Amino acid sequence: MSGALLLYWVIVGFCAIKSAAFLALFSFDPKNRAALWFSGAFVAAATSFLAEIVLTTAFYPSVTRMVIALSIVVMFILVAYGYAVLYKVHLHPGGGWAIAAASALLYWIILDLPREDFTRQLVYQLPYALLSLLSLSVITRARSKRIFDWVLIVLLALLALHFVAKPFLALWTGGVGVTALDFVNTVYAGVSTAVGAVLLLFMATTAFGLMLSDTTGRLIQKAERDDETGLLNRAGFTNHAERSVLALGQTDTARRPELTLTLIGMNTPLHPRASDRHLAEMAELIGDHVPSDALVGRMADCDFAVLSPATNLMAARANAEALRLAANARLSEAGRPVTLSVGITEREKGEVYADLLARGLWALDEAEKSGGNCVRLAGHANFVTSGERRAKSAL
Structure with a gap:
């Protein structure tokens, strides 16, 4: 051969x-x-x-x-x-x-x-x-x-x-x-x-x-994606959010770059779990009411999160209020009211994603304690952890 x-x-x-x-x-x-x-x-x-x-x-x-x-x-x-x-x-x-x-x-x-x-x-x-x-x-x-x-x-x-x-x-x-x-x-x-x-x-x-x-x-x-909504799932959102906040921290100057975290909970009194249609419509509504460069994720069954760069606390609140009203009008059906509880916080200089998340969860909890269908803010100045409260009480 x-x-x-x-x-x-x-x-x-x-x-x-x-x-x-x-x-x-x-x-x-x-x-x-x-x-x-x-x-x-x-x-x-x-x-x-x-x-x-x-x-x-x-x-x-x-x-x-x-x-x-x-x-x-x-x-x-x-x-x-x-x-x-x-x-x-x-x-x-x-x-x-x-x-x-x-x-x-x-x-x-x-x-x-x-x-x-x-x-x-x-x-x-x-x-x-x-x-x-x-x-x-x-x-x-x-x-x-x-x-x-x-x-x-x-x-x-x-x-x-x-x-x-x-x-x-x-x-x-x-x-x-x-x-x-x-x-x-x-x-x-x-x-x-x-x-x-x-x-x-x-x-x-x-x-x-x-x-x-x-x-x-x-x-x-x-x-990293949620099958029902197409949004980032909890792990995907957390990974991207941590990287985004870390990258922002490397550019910290005397003038703090603006970044807000918005946590959204759907209140469905008659149905603990939102229907698939409601979830898809909710994902669409969030996309319509947040900046185009924002990270959006589904964190649990009826809970969502939005990380918005170049957005301050007041701008995030205005977006959240518009989203809340739109959800009330579009998602509620006869006998099945759908309302939103929203907690918002803004990044302070030197903070990581965990700091933002802790304050955001506190603000969301405050909104839920107020009966839902409202927006609550967590500014750094008036937010203290339970450990800080105990330290202050000992003084």
Whole structure:
């Protein structure tokens, strides 16, 4: 078995593994539709290299050569559409069919020309180079780019250059051979296949890393989200709030940055748990009555929290009062009044999230003790803990 033929078998195995990996990723995360396109692309690549192996047996050579050529075309088309899905860039759905049809016509014209003809070799590689540039153009049109995106751009550019350079490489290394069996024994077959396989490996690995990163991000986001309302859950809100307050603390100056915490409790006297519809409507109402950059979370069955940057105590109170009135009007039904108890506090210099939460809970408790359907504030100056009260009593 020649070195090139052995390499073909290795590449077939690699393509099968990559296709299975992308398919497994799609099965795990159906929202990652780009993985499905890439899985199909590597099936097409494996088909092409299997056909290369079949061609050495002289089994229906004309058909086999067409399968080899068009399978790689299909692979690149599927890769381009996979990148379009991954980067949310529009590619016309009929474009792939048009490219495949044009390539089929081109190969039908040239494939029976002598293998060693330079023009035939150059024209044969042209669709692959152009399709590599099509994928490159998809990534360059993406709105934002990470380091991996630039790596892919470089790899696709190198892949396009690789296809253009192949006819010249064939001349330099002694030709492509007269027959398919001659071809697999040439230096050119081993070198060009090895270089293409390496570039394909890097491209596949980088694309898989990007898709895996997207899936991981979705899983983290899902873990932090409440299924019924779509808001942050308690753990997600706490994590983000702690980071936000900590970041604000690093910018503390003589002029205190404004940040308020609003805790909201739904009062449903006849039903301890709010209905799913009420919860969804409540989440929507909160979104309509808080700043667009505020963190909003569901802390318990009927309890919510809002962390509002660049918002002082009075502005937060005005938002809370408007929310309270809107909830009274929209959520209450005959015999099922829905009112809100709201506690609000403002961050003082040097405080962490736990300090805000303690005062916010105190204010919410005061609102509930007052009968609910009201807003209470907890300013730092008039708030003392039970430990501080005991210390003052001992004096």
